[in-house]
Amino acid sequence: MIQALRGMKDIMSPENERFVYIVDTASETAKRYGYEYIETPLLEETALFKRSVGESSDIVGKEMYQFIDKGGHDVSLRPEGTAGIVRAFIQSKLDRKGGVHRFYYHGPMFRYERPQKGRLREFHQFGCESFGEDSVYEDFNIILMIKDIFDTLGIGYTIKLNSLGCPECMPGYRDQLIEHLHDIQDGLCEDCNRRIETNPIRVLDCKNETCRTLLADSPVIVQNLCEECDRDFGTLTSMLDSHGIEYELDPKLVRGLDYYTRTAFEFVSSEIGAQSAIAGGGRYNRLVEFLGGKPTPAVGFALGIERIIELVKLPEKGRSGIYLGVMEPEAIGTVLKIAHKKRAKERVYVEYSKRSLKAHLKAADRMGAKICAVIGEEELQNSQIWVKDLETKEERRVGVDRFE
Numbered sequence: 001m002i003q004a005l006r007g008m009k010d011i012m013s014p015e016n017e018r019f020v021y022i023v024d025t026a027s028e029t030a031k032r033y034g035y036e037y038i039e040t041p042l043l044e045e046t047a048l049f050k051r052s053v054g055e056s057s058d059i060v061g062k063e064m065y066q067f068i069d070k071g072g073h074d075v076s077l078r079p080e081g082t083a084g085i086v087r088a089f090i091q092s093k094l095d096r097k098g099g100v101h102r103f104y105y106h107g108p109m110f111r112y113e114r115p116q117k118g119r120l121r122e123f124h125q126f127g128c129e130s131f132g133e134d135s136v137y138e139d140f141n142i143i144l145m146i147k148d149i150f151d152t153l154g155i156g157y158t159i160k161l162n163s164l165g166c167p168e169c170m171p172g173y174r175d176q177l178i179e180h181l182h183d184i185q186d187g188l189c190e191d192c193n194r195r196i197e198t199n200p201i202r203v204l205d206c207k208n209e210t211c212r213t214l215l216a217d218s219p220v221i222v223q224n225l226c227e228e229c230d231r232d233f234g235t236l237t238s239m240l241d242s243h244g245i246e247y248e249l250d251p252k253l254v255r256g257l258d259y260y261t262r263t264a265f266e267f268v269s270s271e272i273g274a275q276s277a278i279a280g281g282g283r284y285n286r287l288v289e290f291l292g293g294k295p296t297p298a299v300g301f302a303l304g305i306e307r308i309i310e311l312v313k314l315p316e317k318g319r320s321g322i323y324l325g326v327m328e329p330e331a332i333g334t335v336l337k338i339a340h341k342k343r344a345k346e347r348v349y350v351e352y353s354k355r356s357l358k359a360h361l362k363a364a365d366r367m368g369a370k371i372c373a374v375i376g377e378e379e380l381q382n383s384q385i386w387v388k389d390l391e392t393k394e395e396r397r398v399g400v401d402r403f404e
Helices: 015-032 046-054 058-063 082-091 136-153 170-187 190-198 200-205 209-217 227-242 329-342 357-366 377-381
Strands: 043-045 066-068 074-077 101-110 122-131 158-163 261-268 277-283 298-304 322-326 348-354 371-375 384-389 395-399
Touching: 015 101, 015 122, 015 136, 043 046, 043 082, 046 058, 046 074, 046 082, 082 101, 082 122, 082 298, 122 136, 136 227, 136 261, 136 277, 136 298, 158 227, 170 190, 170 200, 170 209, 190 200, 200 209, 227 261, 261 298, 322 329, 322 357, 329 348, 329 371, 329 377, 357 371, 371 377, 377 384
Parallel strands: 322 348, 322 371
Antiparallel strands: 043 074, 066 074, 101 122, 122 298, 158 261, 261 277, 277 298, 371 384, 384 395
């Protein structure tokens, strides 16, 4: 028997209802914030991710599904969503048109890593990207949007916040950090030692407990911000305070991607074990330029659907829809005609096989239908249909033409 590949999972009942509810809730929230839907290909040139996510990242170095296609092109399945959105933004010349452009997306991403609860090799993200607005108030609005999504879904969280500075303040901090890392590098893991030379900021993201202990006294970027970055970060925290939004400052929060500048944040949950991040993002003002576009400020986020699917609290819902059945095979044509008309406004299930009334009622109850309607011998002779409201328990016979 052929089975799904390791780390790949079918989305079926009972998870499918939660999955759709997450996507619908997040999409409707994003639209209320002025975002419009965008869809980008699953497959992109590998160079796109090397230049955006960064060759020093684990994603590019270890986890991408990368191969040479039949045309000899070096391509990869997308490991995250932002790079493709930026590529589409530039390719559509929106960077040349100016103004603010806001997009939301959802879909599968692919990373070849060790599967575990909430982390698969094919996983799904919902995300938003905002281009052209440099104000820190846009960062605040992004965080507020994620809060609205999780509050609607009934998910508890803690917000962690940091600033990664800018090209003006980062170089000086980088030099301080490298000097400190050289002092402790003998005790750091192999990955950390490699990153000291390629991207020392990423060392702070190491999950190795020994490394985390050694890094506890590392210099932090928030104490080395330039005047503008410090002012922006202060404005952001003040806005969160004024709206009563609780957060924790985390000077070691650098995210797993190389393109972030200034604001970086994560929403974390204590309910999913060690892999606690359920959403994250930040500002990436230089990425559009890195990928060949006109310099454009940008900020965005992504949330992991598999990470939160078990945490979602589905709203209570009453019965809905119509169950149509027959007790005489000759009635199926009439039932199908009724179903076609009713489906213009509501969900309709048709049972084609002949069953007893009791069996039809049980089936309608299992599917949560509000109405069970059946045509038996007597109803067939009189052009009627027997109807029962499964909420009020009211029963009646009506003409087929009236029920349609």
